[in-house]
Amino acid sequence: MRHGLNWRSGGEMTMSTLTTNRTIRDILLSPTDIPVMSARTLVKEALELMSAKRLGLACVIDDDGKLIGLFTDGDLRRLLLKSQKPISALFADDIITHARTEFTSVDRNMDIEEALKLLQDREIFDLPVLDENGRLEGVIHLHPALKELLEK
Amino acid sequence: MKSKIINVGGGDVAEIKIGGCEPLVFLGGPCAIESRVHALEMCQRIGEICDRLNIPWVYKSCYDKDSRSAVTSFHGVGIEEGLDILAEIRQSQKVPVVCDFSDANLANQTAQVVDFLQIPAYLCRQTHILTAAGKTGQPIHLKKGQFMSPWNMKNSVRKIEATGNEQILLTDRGTFFGYNMLINDYRNFPIMMETGYPVCFDATHSVQLPTSMGNVSGGQREFIPYLVRAAVGCGINALFMEVHDNPDEALSDANTQLNIRYLENILSQAKATHETRLELAERWGDDNVHVND
Numbered sequence: 059m060r061h062g063l064n065w066r067s068g069g070e071m072t073m074s075t076l077t078t079n080r081t082i083r084d085i086l087l088s089p090t091d092i093p094v095m096s097a098r099t100l101v102k103e104a105l106e107l108m109s110a111k112r113l114g115l116a117c118v119i120d121d122d123g124k125l126i127g128l129f130t131d132g133d134l135r136r137l138l139l140k141s142q143k144p145i146s147a148l149f150a151d152d153i154i155t156h157a158r159t160e161f162t163s164v165d166r167n168m169d170i171e172e173a174l175k176l177l178q179d180r181e182i183f184d185l186p187v188l189d190e191n192g193r194l195e196g197v198i199h200l201h202p203a204l205k206e207l208l209e210k
Numbered sequence: 211m212k213s214k215i216i217n218v219g220g221g222d223v224a225e226i227k228i229g230g231c232e233p234l235v236f237l238g239g240p241c242a243i244e245s246r247v248h249a250l251e252m253c254q255r256i257g258e259i260c261d262r263l264n265i266p267w268v269y270k271s272c273y274d275k276d277s278r279s280a281v282t283s284f285h286g287v288g289i290e291e292g293l294d295i296l297a298e299i300r301q302s303q304k305v306p307v308v309c310d311f312s313d314a315n316l317a318n319q320t321a322q323v324v325d326f327l328q329i330p331a332y333l334c335r336q337t338h339i340l341t342a343a344g345k346t347g348q349p350i351h352l353k354k355g356q357f358m359s360p361w362n363m364k365n366s367v368r369k370i371e372a373t374g375n376e377q378i379l380l381t382d383r384g385t386f387f388g389y390n391m392l393i394n395d396y397r398n399f400p401i402m403m404e405t406g407y408p409v410c411f412d413a414t415h416s417v418q419l420p421t422s423m424g425n426v427s428g429g430q431r432e433f434i435p436y437l438v439r440a441a442v443g444c445g446i447n448a449l450f451m452e453v454h455d456n457p458d459e460a461l462s463d464a465n466t467q468l469n470i471r472y473l474e475n476i477l478s479q480a481k482a483t484h485e486t487r488l489e490l491a492e493r494w495g496d497d498n499v500h501v502n503d
Contacts, residue, residue, distance in 0.1 A: 141501065142501070146359060146361070147361045150361040150362055150364060150365075151361070
């Protein structure tokens with residue numbers, strides 16, 4: 059099965075070849091490696107955390123660790139074009155004010171191939187991974203996922 | 211936007227609810243406690259007006275005026291005498307009292323007497339002051355500094371919340387517009403309401419011209435009625451005004467305190483405006499013009 063994503067180096071390798079028998083838990087970025095924050099984190103603090111963790115995805119969780127919002131680099135771009143507030147006011151907003159509260163998520167047992175297809179179909183770079191109670195277990199991010207696949 | 215409701219007083223004195231769809235609350239009295247006799251008389255006279263208009267109210271007066279322009283200005287009767295007078299007012303008039311403090315070490319002593327602890331605008335971001343106030347457990351009347359943006363008041367709110375105290379009233383008292391001049395930006399009300407706490411308008415300090423007279427502040431009290439009607443129409447939960455029977459002879463803020471002979475007129479209009487505002491909110495719902503429209 060081809061998904062339009064090919065890698066050529068000494069021979070053609072398809073996604074199916076790369077992902078055989080592997081689930082996304084093999085490429086999961088753990089919560090300590092990604093920008094995770096509470097709803098009342100200020101936008102300015104959220105951006106700092108996203109920069110520090112080098113990931114354009116802020117994961118907003120509640121006191122129980124449940125994922126309640128996502129805020130991406132793209133959301134920031136659209137926000138800057140839309141908002142007429144002074145930047146100092148925007149910085150002081152709670153991140154949850156601007157986070158999207160409806161989002162696609164996956165569970166850790168999904169096949170890598172299926173997850174990558176989801177990323178491709180939706181033209182996104184990240185997918186949050188939740189446990190059965192909605193708690194954040196981590197994120198799969200396209201680039202580390204590809205790196206992991208290509209190095210093995 | 212409906213705020214949470216905070217509770218002031220109760221027990222020996224009237225219990226006042228501020229916020230939500232509760233009636234407009236008046237916070238008022240002379241800027242400084244000038245004497246026992248004067249404080250009691252002012253409380254009685256203001257109380258009679260509020261009773262007549264059926265307006266819930268809190269008596270305001272301070273024992274220490276620490277931000278006077280000149281070192282020679284009246285500094286207040288001091289904490290011991292001041293708190294004794296406020297305690298007597300509570301006892302005799304059954305009205306809750308609000309009073310500010312300017313030193314974190316005085317928070318507990320002040321809170322043992324007063325029902326509502328006020329943070330002066332100039333000190334609104336001082337962590338020691340805010341923390342000390344929050345720890346007393348009393349509701350906090352937090353004034354927005356003239357130099358502060360309304361959105362940055364959230365930082366001060368969170369300093370108080372960090373003590374576990376979530377009884378806060380946020381007040382606008384004008385914003386610096388160059389030197390010796392204040393302006394009222396009514397966007398401050400909805401922005402501060404985003405914290406979820408009730409908001410208040412301080413009409414008399416808003417017309418102040420800070421230290422415009424060398425070593426004394428001036429003021430244009432003729433604008434008070436206009437500003438009050440507009441602020442109440444914006445949906446404030448409480449109105450603050452300093453009231454005096456002879457402002458020209460007042461020992462502090464002589465140029466901004468409202469002569470008590472105008473109080474009934476202004477409060478009547480404020481009450482009617484607030485009731486109309488609540489009816490409109492009931493009929494039309496929250497303001498709903500969105501940034502995308």
